[in-house]
Amino acid sequence: MITLDPIGVVRSPYTDKAQIPKGPGAQHDAEGTLDIRPDLEAGLTDIEGFSHLYVIWIFDRAEGCDLLSTPPNDDRPHGVFATRAPRRPNPLGLTVVRLLRRDGPRLHVRGLDMLDGTPIVDIKPYLTSVPAEELRRGWLAEAENRAR
Amino acid sequence: MITLDPIGVVRSPYTDKAQIPKGPGAQHDAEGTLDIRPDLEAGLTDIEGFSHLYVIWIFDRAEGCDLLSTPPNDDRPHGVFATRAPRRPNPLGLTVVRLLRRDGPRLHVRGLDMLDGTPIVDIKPYLTSVPAEELRRGWLAEAENRAR
Numbered sequence: 001m002i003t004l005d006p007i008g009v010v011r012s013p014y015t016d017k018a019q020i021p022k023g024p025g026a027q028h029d030a031e032g033t034l035d036i037r038p039d040l041e042a043g044l045t046d047i048e049g050f051s052h053l054y055v056i057w058i059f060d061r062a063e064g065c066d067l068l069s070t071p072p073n074d075d076r077p078h079g080v081f082a083t084r085a086p087r088r089p090n091p092l093g094l095t096v097v098r099l100l101r102r103d104g105p106r107l108h109v110r111g112l113d114m115l116d117g118t119p120i121v122d123i124k125p126y127l128t129s130v131p132a133e134e135l136r137r138g139w140l141a142e143a144e145n146r147a148r
Numbered sequence: 149m150i151t152l153d154p155i156g157v158v159r160s161p162y163t164d165k166a167q168i169p170k171g172p173g174a175q176h177d178a179e180g181t182l183d184i185r186p187d188l189e190a191g192l193t194d195i196e197g198f199s200h201l202y203v204i205w206i207f208d209r210a211e212g213c214d215l216l217s218t219p220p221n222d223d224r225p226h227g228v229f230a231t232r233a234p235r236r237p238n239p240l241g242l243t244v245v246r247l248l249r250r251d252g253p254r255l256h257v258r259g260l261d262m263l264d265g266t267p268i269v270d271i272k273p274y275l276t277s278v279p280a281e282e283l284r285r286g287w288l289a290e291a292e293n294r295a296r
Contacts, residue, residue, distance in 0.1 A: 042216055048286070050285065079190060081192050096278065125229075137198065
């Protein structure tokens, strides 16, 4: 067991889940800020050199857990660990954002898919990508093909 | 505040931090397993279709937190959120692994950089990569250039 204490909060244009783009081809171009606690600002030193960041956050408005569920972009159920569904054993979210600029403890970013007010628990630099030719996307690729 | 309960444990060849490759050009080809709790096995349904997974885990053998530290692959300090250092405000680790195969609740993977026995708190499918031409890697690229 481990207890997490938020390091900051997401300021995003989304105040309701229904506003967040979902399904095949959903684009996440939303801009906003990651407002980090001022007492942790030193931890952001040199982050400006990275174009993309991982943000680990809490699905604070999800309750409970479904081991199997049908995502909005498919018509059949999949295991929770094969989806990004919010109702997970540990309600952690993970998003890759593009870092636009930093103002002190505030990071301006693009690519948010979290609700306004979402608690952030960690930020890490995005260092390497899986080459496109090595990537297989399972049920999601199949669902996208069916939707075409 | 949120409390996490591990969903499983990493079985890796590394029993000591010194065995884990670090520094410029470090390759993470280690194979091992992610042993998920049998009561959560249904959550792995359809995961076999994905070539790569995100694993979120706990640095269970790290204590305390340094907002600034000098990583093994550089000779100058950086903010903790611009590094993957273990001593973080919330001791969460994130690793991309290649999924080799599944045996029930056990995932055979390549690319581990965790110690044997590390607690796992979440697994998610790796869905998209940042295009190489858009990726900037900050102090890490500079440190690698200096090391050449």
